Amino acid sequence: MRWEEEEFRKKFDVRLWGRLGRFAKPYTGSFALLILVMVVVGCVDAVFPLFTKTAVDQYMAHGTTDGLVGFALVYLGLAAAQGALVWFMIWLAGGVEQGLVHDLRRAGFDRLQKLSFSYYDKTPGGWILTRLTSDANRLGETISWGLVDLTWGASLMVAIITAMLVLDWRLGLITLAVVPPLAWVSWYFQGQMLAWYRQVKKLGSELSAAFSEGIQGARSAKVLGREDGNGLEFQEKAGRLRAAAVKSAWFSALYLPVVLTLGSLGTVLALGFGTPLVVAGTLTVGTLVAFAAYTVQFFEPVRELARVLGELQQTQTSAERLLRLVETEPEIVDREGADLASAAHTQVHGRVTFENVGFRYGPGPWVLQNFDLDVAPGTSVALVGETGSGKSTLVNLLCRFYEPTTGRVLVDGVDTRDRTQHWLQSRLGYVLQAPQLFRGSVRDNIRYGRLEANDAEVEAAADLVSASPFIRDLEHGFETDVGEGGNRLSTGQKQLVSLARAVLANPALFILDEATSSVDTETERLIQDAVEVVLRGRTSFLIAHRLSTVRRADRILLLEHCHVVEDGTHEQLMTRRGRYFALYTEQFLAEGEKRVLEAEA
Ligand SMILES: Nc1ncnc2c1ncn2[C@@H]1O[C@H](COP(=O)(O)OP(=O)(O)O)[C@@H](O)[C@H]1O
Ligand SMILES: [Mg+2]
Known part of the structure; x- marks a missing residue:
C-alpha cells in the first residue's frame, strides 16, 4: 500500500512525456491520421448549426422549398461521412491503445527478465504487478483516447469560435464571455472529481486488503485477543472510504447542473443581445438560431478538454512509475570482452574457489567476510548449518545471482565476472526448494x-x-x-x-538448495538416489536439512554464522565428535523416535 500512496505531480512534466516518446514512435503514422480525422470531425460538428441557419434564412424566411431535397441530401451525406469517420477513428485509436499497452508490458517484462536478484529484494511483487497491469492500461488509454479527445475538443472549439465571429463578431464576443468561467469551473470540478474518485479507489483497495487480512488472521487475532484492535482499524478505514465516496458523489452531482446553468447563461446572452438585432433587422433569424445552438454545443468540448487535461496529470504518475521499472539498470552486467572470453572457454572442469570473499545484501550488514573455499573438480560438497547460516548465500554467489562485495568467486581459476552471465548459467544446474x-x-x-x-x-x-x-x-x-x-x-x-x-x-556444476526438504520420505529417497547418479563426476553443492541426505557427499561443510566451522567427510566429522556429530546424532535420535512412535500408532 505504501508504494501506492505516491502523490500526483502538479506540474506537467514535458521531459517525462518525452521519455515515453520511444513507445509512441511506432505509431507516428496512426497518430497523424488520428489528429487529421479528429480535426475534420470537429470542424464538421461545427458546420451542422450552419445548416439550420440556411434552412431558416433561405427556405423559411423566403417561403420557398426549391432545392430543399438536395439540401437535405447534402446534410444526410455529411452526417453519414461523419459517422464513417467516427467509426474509423474508434477503430484506429483502439488499435493504437492495445498496441501501446502491449509494448509497455513487453518492455516491462523484458526488463524484469534482465534485472538481478537484488532488484526483487527491494521491490514488492505487488508493486511490479500494478505497473504492468493498471499503469500500462492507463497510459495506453490516456495517450490514444486523450489525443483523440484533445484534438476533437480543440478543433471544435476553434471552429465554433471562428463561426461565431464570422457570423457576427459583436454578438460572438458577448456570447463568448461565458467561456472563461465555464472553462475554469470545468477544470476545477474535473480535478476534484478525479481526485476523489482515485481516493475512493485507493481506500477501496486498502479496505479489501484489510478485509483479506482480517479473514486470514481472524483465527490468530482471536487467539491473541486482538479482535477489538483489528475492528477499530477496519472501522477507521471504512469510515474514510465512506467520507471520500460521499465527497466524490457530491462533486459529480453538482458538476452537470453548474455547467449547464453556465451554458444557458451563454444562450441567454445570445438571445438577449441577438433578439433586438433581429428586430432591428441587422441580424437574420437563422444566425440567431445558429448562435443559440453553438452556445449549447460549446460546453461539450470544454468539458472534454478539462477531463483530458486532468487525466493527463494523473497519468503522469503511471508514466513515471512504469518508466522507473522499464529504465532500471540491472546491477549485474556482463563486462566488456566477457563474450569473447566466454566463447573461447567451452570446456569447464568445475574447480570452484572463493577467494577472500566479503558480501552484504545491498546496504545490509556483512554476511560473509574473508571467506575462502577451494573445491576440486568433481567434488560433491554438502552445506549444512542452521537457517540463516549462509548456505544459500554461498550458492547465490557461485551462480552470480549476486556479486561479491569484495574478493572473487572463481570457476576453473577465472573470475566469474570475466565471463558472461549466460556462460556461467548455462553450465550450472540449479534445483530449488x-x-x-x-x-x-x-x-x-x-x-x-x-x-x-x-x-x-x-x-x-x-x-x-x-x-x-x-x-x-x-x-x-x-x-x-x-x-x-x-x-x-x-x-x-x-x-x-x-x-x-x-x-x-x-551442466558441469550442480546445485541443489533444499531440494528435498518439502517432500515425503519416499520421494526423498527417490530423489536422493537420482541425485547420486546425477552428481557423479560433477562439482556439486548440496544443501539439505536432513543430514541422512548428505552423508555420502565427498565433503561436508558445517556453516555457523557464515563461517565454515567443520570440513570433512561424514566419517571424519563423526569421529571428531564436534558440532556435526552433535547435530547428526540429535536428528538421528529424533527420527528414530518418530519412527518408533509411528510404528506404535
Ligand atoms: N535477500 C536477502 N536480503 C538481505 N539479507 C539476506 C537475504 N538473503 C539472506 N539474507 C541474510 O543472509 C544471512 C544468510 O542467509 P542464507 O544464506 O539465506 O542462509 P541459509 O540458506 O543458510 O538459511 C542471513 O542473516 C539472512 O538474514
Ligand atoms: Mg537457504
Whole structure:
C-alpha cells in the first residue's frame, strides 16, 4: 500500500512525456491520421448549426422549398461521412491503445527478465504487478483516447469560435464571455472529481486488503485477543472510504447542473443581445438560431478538454512509475570482452574457489567476510548449518545471482565476472526448494533444460532421475499439462521434473538448495538416489536439512554464522565428535523416535 500512496505531480512534466516518446514512435503514422480525422470531425460538428441557419434564412424566411431535397441530401451525406469517420477513428485509436499497452508490458517484462536478484529484494511483487497491469492500461488509454479527445475538443472549439465571429463578431464576443468561467469551473470540478474518485479507489483497495487480512488472521487475532484492535482499524478505514465516496458523489452531482446553468447563461446572452438585432433587422433569424445552438454545443468540448487535461496529470504518475521499472539498470552486467572470453572457454572442469570473499545484501550488514573455499573438480560438497547460516548465500554467489562485495568467486581459476552471465548459467544446474515449472506439458518442461534435445533424450533424463514411473502414470504421460506453475503436480513430482530438466542440460556444476526438504520420505529417497547418479563426476553443492541426505557427499561443510566451522567427510566429522556429530546424532535420535512412535500408532 505504501508504494501506492505516491502523490500526483502538479506540474506537467514535458521531459517525462518525452521519455515515453520511444513507445509512441511506432505509431507516428496512426497518430497523424488520428489528429487529421479528429480535426475534420470537429470542424464538421461545427458546420451542422450552419445548416439550420440556411434552412431558416433561405427556405423559411423566403417561403420557398426549391432545392430543399438536395439540401437535405447534402446534410444526410455529411452526417453519414461523419459517422464513417467516427467509426474509423474508434477503430484506429483502439488499435493504437492495445498496441501501446502491449509494448509497455513487453518492455516491462523484458526488463524484469534482465534485472538481478537484488532488484526483487527491494521491490514488492505487488508493486511490479500494478505497473504492468493498471499503469500500462492507463497510459495506453490516456495517450490514444486523450489525443483523440484533445484534438476533437480543440478543433471544435476553434471552429465554433471562428463561426461565431464570422457570423457576427459583436454578438460572438458577448456570447463568448461565458467561456472563461465555464472553462475554469470545468477544470476545477474535473480535478476534484478525479481526485476523489482515485481516493475512493485507493481506500477501496486498502479496505479489501484489510478485509483479506482480517479473514486470514481472524483465527490468530482471536487467539491473541486482538479482535477489538483489528475492528477499530477496519472501522477507521471504512469510515474514510465512506467520507471520500460521499465527497466524490457530491462533486459529480453538482458538476452537470453548474455547467449547464453556465451554458444557458451563454444562450441567454445570445438571445438577449441577438433578439433586438433581429428586430432591428441587422441580424437574420437563422444566425440567431445558429448562435443559440453553438452556445449549447460549446460546453461539450470544454468539458472534454478539462477531463483530458486532468487525466493527463494523473497519468503522469503511471508514466513515471512504469518508466522507473522499464529504465532500471540491472546491477549485474556482463563486462566488456566477457563474450569473447566466454566463447573461447567451452570446456569447464568445475574447480570452484572463493577467494577472500566479503558480501552484504545491498546496504545490509556483512554476511560473509574473508571467506575462502577451494573445491576440486568433481567434488560433491554438502552445506549444512542452521537457517540463516549462509548456505544459500554461498550458492547465490557461485551462480552470480549476486556479486561479491569484495574478493572473487572463481570457476576453473577465472573470475566469474570475466565471463558472461549466460556462460556461467548455462553450465550450472540449479534445483530449488520451490521448483519452477511453466505452463505446458511435462515434456516441454524437461526440454526447457536444453531446447534442442530430442524426445528420447528427454525421456532418458527422466529415467535417470527415476521420474519416469510417475510420469507414465499421469493421464497423458509425458504430454500431460502441468497447469499454471506446475500446480497439477505435487511438490515432489515438480522436483523430479526440475531435476530431470537440470540433468538434460548436462551442466558441469550442480546445485541443489533444499531440494528435498518439502517432500515425503519416499520421494526423498527417490530423489536422493537420482541425485547420486546425477552428481557423479560433477562439482556439486548440496544443501539439505536432513543430514541422512548428505552423508555420502565427498565433503561436508558445517556453516555457523557464515563461517565454515567443520570440513570433512561424514566419517571424519563423526569421529571428531564436534558440532556435526552433535547435530547428526540429535536428528538421528529424533527420527528414530518418530519412527518408533509411528510404528506404535
Ligand atoms: N535477500 C536477502 N536480503 C538481505 N539479507 C539476506 C537475504 N538473503 C539472506 N539474507 C541474510 O543472509 C544471512 C544468510 O542467509 P542464507 O544464506 O539465506 O542462509 P541459509 O540458506 O543458510 O538459511 C542471513 O542473516 C539472512 O538474514
Ligand atoms: Mg537457504
